[in-house]
Amino acid sequence: MEAKANGPKQEERRRTGIAGPTNPLVTPLLSDLYQFTMAYAYWKAGKHNERAVFDLYFRKNPFGGEYTVFAGLEECIRLIANFKFTAEEIAFIKTSLPKTCKDGFYNYLRGVDCSDVEVYAVSEGSVVFPKVPLLRVEGPIAIVQLLETSLLNLINYASLVATNAARHRFVAGKSKLLLEFGLRRAQGPDGGIGASKYSYLGGFDATSNVEAGRLFGIPLRGTHSHAFVSSFTSPDEIMDKSLQSRDGSSTCEDFVSLVQTWLSKIKWSHLLHGIFGETNQTELAAFTSYALAFPNNFLALVDTYDVMRSGIPNFCAVALALDDLGYKAAGIRLDSGDLAYLSCETRKFFRSIEKEFGVQDFGKMNITASNDLNEETVDALNKQGHEVDAFGIGTYLVTCYAQAALGCVFKLVEINNQPRIKLSEDFSKVSIPCKKRCYRLYGKEGYPLVDIMTGGNEPPPKVAERILCRHPFNESKRAYVVPQHVEELMKCFWPGSADKAREELPPLKEIRDCCIKQLEQMRPDHMRRLNPTPYKVSVSAKLYDFIHFLWLNEAPVGELE
């Protein structure tokens, strides 16, 4: 049960110039046992080096939507680039397989790496659609099979949470700040780290997760909790009461008294008179103390006792005292209650303060809301009207409660240059055979119109040339398209041999920018929350014919008696 010391092992694996996976637990053993039993059976049958092509794709967009954000590619390439079994790992595999397995297999495993594997993939952060491969992995069948589970694991959740984040951004609007607060409720430590990374990729602005900030350079946000407030008893316990003014020109020796003075001014002000009685002194002590620690970044959680009768007046007293010394308070956070109502009341209070005391921009003070928010609640808040500037979103974002999983699959589409098809009585589960090329065709208005898959050797679609796009399984659904722009979707991210060109892995910020840009480029009716229009995914006429030829060939013919 020892924690694994991964330092040296990671080093040993790193022969490709590409770092290992972020999580050291991602090793060639992060896989299903059946990949190893199959690898053995391939090896035993002398088939292990047969050249196979697998497509990784999903069948249905998540969250009832019509788009998906592709994420997780960098971690896949990191795994592939460093894919090598250690002696300890091979010894463990040996104990996990039947004793009858031949030793030659373990010798074979010792030499396994991905130098003979090729990976073509859609760029990370792309908007993607069902059936079109996200990854095409080609190589010796046993090795590609050994990659299956880890690739699915690294892409499924990454893409799901990135899509979830994009959907939250869509409903919140461009101008709001979106903060990911999910670490404590995430599905394990790197459920949390992955959520932070891929929420940022999908359009969030910042995270509370410090480790994710360190690993990926994501901006960090956070203030204080209810426990901080209730750890105080009264302002009397504040020992060091002095605060230097922002410009250093003077020092207020008793900031606590200054706050109390402001509190009574607010209480007896004409505009606010009678709105509140005595505020909670525990809370006032906590706010004052927090402001003394962070005079430039004073952001207070105002709902420990009563937002309008205690939290907001206390916050304003401290903020106005800070203002006297040249500091600008950062704002407040609401973590319970009716966020629409409370944010509007708070905004009114802030505006009254601005008016009554002539403090410029006090009415524009930042209001952050948190507390079990999700796509629906943000949408409901929008409909009702609110004054929230920033949303802190946790549980429902990171656990993707609205969708169990993306459900990517990894299907054999060709072996030894022979196309393979996986049939099913359910059309949506039939795989599209062949080593394919995939294109996105753009229309006159700059929107993507359709994705098209063709056989590997077909000529690519050409700009301004009419091409027939067919639904892969429905013979009546087809359309001619004259693309204004043609984009090939899959690029080579792992060419196997080191001397071949490969796409660079861009930094996270660049992937995020690309994602946001692509999302904005989509035709709005594909993106709306209710009844979005499906984006069309098609095959070329030639590939269509071939699929159906193969299908008839493979499907059993029934017998009526």
Next chain:
Amino acid sequence: MEAKANGPKQEERRRTGIAGPTNPLVTPLLSDLYQFTMAYAYWKAGKHNERAVFDLYFRKNPFGGEYTVFAGLEECIRLIANFKFTAEEIAFIKTSLPKTCKDGFYNYLRGVDCSDVEVYAVSEGSVVFPKVPLLRVEGPIAIVQLLETSLLNLINYASLVATNAARHRFVAGKSKLLLEFGLRRAQGPDGGIGASKYSYLGGFDATSNVEAGRLFGIPLRGTHSHAFVSSFTSPDEIMDKSLQSRDGSSTCEDFVSLVQTWLSKIKWSHLLHGIFGETNQTELAAFTSYALAFPNNFLALVDTYDVMRSGIPNFCAVALALDDLGYKAAGIRLDSGDLAYLSCETRKFFRSIEKEFGVQDFGKMNITASNDLNEETVDALNKQGHEVDAFGIGTYLVTCYAQAALGCVFKLVEINNQPRIKLSEDFSKVSIPCKKRCYRLYGKEGYPLVDIMTGGNEPPPKVAERILCRHPFNESKRAYVVPQHVEELMKCFWPGSADKAREELPPLKEIRDCCIKQLEQMRPDHMRRLNPTPYKVSVSAKLYDFIHFLWLNEAPVGELE
């Protein structure tokens, strides 16, 4: 963006004889930024060493049930035992906090560890209930606050998935084999590893996840996928056709022909005549090849083409050929279609084979079912009647689709020996103040009757002595109990100083056994799926009075005008 080399760091941290967390990403930085801003504010106010007591608990049982399995404790203790900031980590925190923060704070962080922290906890694998603390963490407030996020992260998902597993076991029944197959759909790499670990803890028998098998000694299971089947073309491609008999006494030179012979015997048998026509030869080749690789462990996935017309006859032909050589086939797996119908038809077929060819126990052949199973579908299969011996459960188990999160919270209940309460307009969100002791009281029939929390200095409930148990918030709900057995729930798992006694961390298998035993000990009406009876959680009369005294003291008095 370098992967973290954790080897040396883990070593440096390991001064307590307790290994670091399983996932090297679990460090003191796996936390929300606000823990650090609060720590700074405590330090700035000179409050950081004030002695605080926090309770970690949840408010509602998950999955609409009335019980929860507690899991994740060992990982928490591993974190606490090795909690120490590295210079690199402190440097990162410095870049994340405002520049105005004093350097003294970073010097303070350098010395932080958990030698002055005490952790009392319920044993891992226990059946637990809302409001009763799972962990009580006592120590300097700044340090305990820094632990909050990681502890919640390590417990929330662990307990949720362990509870989910226990619920699946309950509905499947004791006699079925439960296999966790969720790695590819889990929320990230250690979402998968955690799911495997805690599903096993909650009563599953095995996992497909090789890394989890290696880390925790969980039994591994797995056979082959559809890709394996479709990678073959025909039996002609099998080169090495020989198979030695199980006892080594003879060798069958052409196992492929032996299989073909059996296939035609089955086809023309009296009992099975007309059930199927030509079976798929690709599939037959794959099965034959797999049997040649694993003659002692032949388990075949039978639904690539058509279960009853191809998969089952092909499987039986290979299994009967193996039987000729003294091998016993392991069984089949169904991964699509109507599992109730197909398992019953398969069982009939197997029984006919047993009868027709006199192969003992062939009718009892293992049938494994997979394909998007969950608690509800297993329940529905039971109601309809099925012949499944083993369930492979993935997505819905590991992602806990039926419940977003357990929702554990971490609340300050005492500081400097002063009890603290967190109020809320929602009763269920009011915290129970004081450093408490918690007991489970058992009745005459051996069932647990009620959990009771008392103040830290109250005498413990005594066997055969009447005690009043009160609902913490509802004055009319109370009951006298005469316990036949009293169990103190929280034990010291981290005493801080090395010379004090602490509970051992038992091996996973022992935790699992304890969990299964406790679940069996519960009164059945608490455990049923529909409308279970809530298990009672109470406070002593003295604690009840104190809670309500404090409540009145803290709650603001409204003003009517």
